[in-house]
Amino acid sequence: MDKLKLGVLISGRGSNLQALIDACADPGYPAEIVLVISNRPDAGGLARTQATDIATRVIEHTNYEDRESFDRDVDAALRDAGAQLICLAGFMRLLSAWFVDQWPDRIVNIHPSLLPAFKGTDSHAQALAAGVKLTGCTVHFVRSEMDAGPIIMQAAVPVLYGDDEDSLAARVLTAEHQCYPRAVRLIAEGRITVEDSRATITDNLEAGPPLYNPPAD
Numbered sequence: 001m002d003k004l005k006l007g008v009l010i011s012g013r014g015s016n017l018q019a020l021i022d023a024c025a026d027p028g029y030p031a032e033i034v035l036v037i038s039n040r041p042d043a044g045g046l047a048r049t050q051a052t053d054i055a056t057r058v059i060e061h062t063n064y065e066d067r068e069s070f071d072r073d074v075d076a077a078l079r080d081a082g083a084q085l086i087c088l089a090g091f092m093r094l095l096s097a098w099f100v101d102q103w104p105d106r107i108v109n110i111h112p113s114l115l116p117a118f119k120g121t122d123s124h125a126q127a128l129a130a131g132v133k134l135t136g137c138t139v140h141f142v143r144s145e146m147d148a149g150p151i152i153m154q155a156a157v158p159v160l161y162g163d164d165e166d167s168l169a170a171r172v173l174t175a176e177h178q179c180y181p182r183a184v185r186l187i188a189e190g191r192i193t194v195e196d197s198r199a200t201i202t203d204n205l206e207a208g209p210p211l212y213n214p215p216a217d
């Protein structure tokens with residue numbers, strides 16, 4: 001079977017990109033990365049493709065007068081590379097409605113909270129301020145509103161006594177690295193259907209154990 005061709009968009013250190021690179025290194029994984037684009041020339045994540053043959057482009061948003069002309073060049077680069085699914089991996093720019101319309105249910109994002117809670121850039125601070133006992137991460141299809149769209153997969157992560165933003169972010173990040181490749185696999189295997197604002201995993205019939213925090217005795 002043909003592998004699903006991924007275009008990955010980054011702005012920073014690219015640890016989720018690394019998780020996808022590692023997953024794609026398995027010959028049995030049903031997707032491959034055809035292009036990585038960074039909107040920042042100094043993104044640490046750019047170095048992650050060096051030991052691979054993955055094509056990499058820097059398209060600096062600061063060189064563009066408006067959001068849509070930047071998005072048009074990103075769109076053209078992804079199409080030239082043959083991308084079929086766009087994975088936002090710490091891509092810290094809002095995509096225009098025009099761009100999102102070009103790729104219906106073909107853009108996914110990972111966000112470090114259990115959406116729809118704690119949207120935005122300070123999810124862990126919001127979780128700590130709210131005193132939730134479980135937070136986590138979400139992989140979702142992208143809509144033009146920030147951190148919104150049909151949810152594909154989530155992982156719940158405990159908040160512990162004494163946590164600060166860094167310790168919580170690190171615990172959630174470990175879950176992100178497991179979630180993102182799994183969610184992309186579900187899409188590549190054709191197991192997700194999207195209707196309006198809801199994504200369904202059609203064969204998801206087996207419940208894992210509930211996660212208690214504090215742990216149940």
Ligand code: GAR
Nearest residue numbers: 012013014015016089090110111112
């Ligand atoms: C990740 O925690 C990702 O969930 C978050 O940025 C970080 C990027 O890390 N994304 C968002 O907050 C999007 N709203 P990475 O560059 O190491 O993958």
